[in-house]
Amino acid sequence: MRKLLAPLAALLMAMGVLAVVLPSAASAAACATAWSSSAVYNGGAVVSHNGRNWSAKWWTQNESPGSAAVWADQGTCSGGGGGTQCNYPNWAAGTFYAVGSIVRYTDGNHYIAVHENPGYDPVISHWYWDPYTCSGGPGPTDPPDPSGFVVSQAQFNQMFPSRNSFYTYSGLTAALSAYPAFAKTGSDTIKKQEAAAFLANVNHETGGLVHIVEQNTANYPHYCDRNQPYGCPAGQAAYYGRGPIQLSWNFNYKAAGDALGLPLLTNPWLVQQDASVAWKTAIWYWMTQNGPGTMTPHNAMVNSRGFGETIRSINGSLECNGGNPGQVQSRINAYQRFTQILGVAPGGNLSC
Template sequence: MILIGILIINILSVSLVKCSINWNGNNWAHNCNFKENDLSNVRVRAEQCGGKCAATPGCTHFTWTNYKRGTCWMKKGSISKSDAFESHGRNKICGVVQNEGGHGINWNGNNWAHNCDFKENDLSNVQVRAEQCGGKCAATPGCTHFTWTNYNDGTCWMKKGSVSKTDAILTEDRSMVCGVLGNNAVEGGGGSSNSSGNIVNEQTFACVFNTIDAGTRASRFNGLQESGWKPANKDEAAVFLAHVFHESDGLKAMEEYCAPACASNYAGSWCEIQGKPGKLYYGRGWFQLSWPCNYYAAGKALDVDLLNNPDAVAQQPSLAVQTAVWFYRTNKMEEPARRGDFAATTDIINGKLECNGGSNAANQRLRVDTYKRVRQCFGLGEPTINVWC
């Protein structure tokens, strides 16, 4: 366990190690810390720390450590990423909470924030949960920004017109959420697929993965960004993420729920690779990677020793994605996914059990229902290709 006293290091040393912190285009990074200025602390998981800071008045930056099995140290004062210093240990995280556009609204590096609103310009409204509002706006032609309130047990107010975060108004209602689609947002529309370099944004991701809390979802989304995977079109995004939702229970499960009790199911091997003593190879990550053969092959492709460290797939958000993408590409799912052939990809993943009246055919219905819902998040209409295998 890393003790707090170790965090006080020489200022000269700090200046020498700042450059080694890899922010990965995010507002948080591993093995780093900020000096002093503690505001408060709370025991939470690492992926919840940034959200806790954003929800705490006066918190501008934070550090998460393993202390007491996970503590978020919320900090105050003017700060930037350049003030962070390296602190050895992958289990330490630091981050800043951005305040874009003034007015006291904490956007936290996202295109949405709490306790804010946009004036007028209503386009339409619909009753949905808060985490679905951005996706609904993205799927609605003409919608450029939105507000979610508790009205009628939860209403998304979709809005039109040119807007930026600086136009948002601070409110006293913490339950309110507002957001903008931004330059990289998925535009709503009909059933065609539009090629884009950044089809999966925060709003569509929230629409797809609508059963997890905001902090967990932010961690999963950051993992996706770090992985470097980008779909060729909306069809591919919908197919891939629908399978991810199904395999991981909406990204709730980075490990099989039966683990470690079910590890014996994967103790054998169907290739020449054998598992390492004391290591368990049950399902982990976005596609629930399992079996020693797959851990070895995925690790070799990704230049990571997963045979000796299978837990890394569940523990590192980017690896959880990368192993799923490895399976997806290795099994040649990209081509059918890009043309919207969901049935063909289901056959590849679990055809023996789910297709052609297999022993788990009922599971296919859940998978198909998820796919149809996910298509709506990307503004796609009903599937034009048979979804049943």
């Protein structure tokens, strides 16, 4: 019967009755979910990148498939997850780019930073940049944290690659309940700008979340204001700077402790022993204190007064109005880097 079918098929095809689809080479596999520089992948995870599927050999984060040994090439792919979607900022000379940053160059192509750099040209500085393929609209994002915080754990780790293990992400998200309006007021843009502004100032105060306590021990005895009716029950030199915002002075420990329901006046060491307490004191200052400024840092951001006003509220008397422009610029640089990681414009009024 098989031999008789061939002439019949040929006759039917000649009559236009039968269309024959000739076998073709095996088509490419469907593309897995696109690789994301901020996502964490365990061994066995499969992603797509630059038109190919890749399998993770072990745990990895921010290691680009095709340029890191952790990824095993699984061959070409098409459709499916496809290339990472395009919603990346335009490259700007002089802007700091962390590893994993993706930009759109003036030629319309995209590039990913494989080494951090201060804004080197992607088409010239090939050691710092690799070509990056993407298409369409918004790309994949990290799963949202149950706390609803606009900064994911992967983004937090990218912001603070050398942080002290004391400053945990879980400690930060646990502290959010103390002030629910923090980074949850206004539009998504404002929420991200506020989170970036807070973390940029924290970055400056702690050297990148490295220092838990103030490093200049000679200052320790100065932070006791004995004119306060409650004095300094923990000792003359007990109220030195601690935590993400470097809380100092007995009256600040008293006010923060009263607001948070914590015995910080009598036990200021809690701020350097409990990550959640440390983060709570920083958010307390951010949400409730004008400092040397005219508004709280929270109000500065949610009312679009600009990042510069948060600097004024934290250390304005020493840094703003030409007091220490280098310190101000350090804070601005961190803010611009963090807003880039969060994919949001920094807004105006960056300096004070």
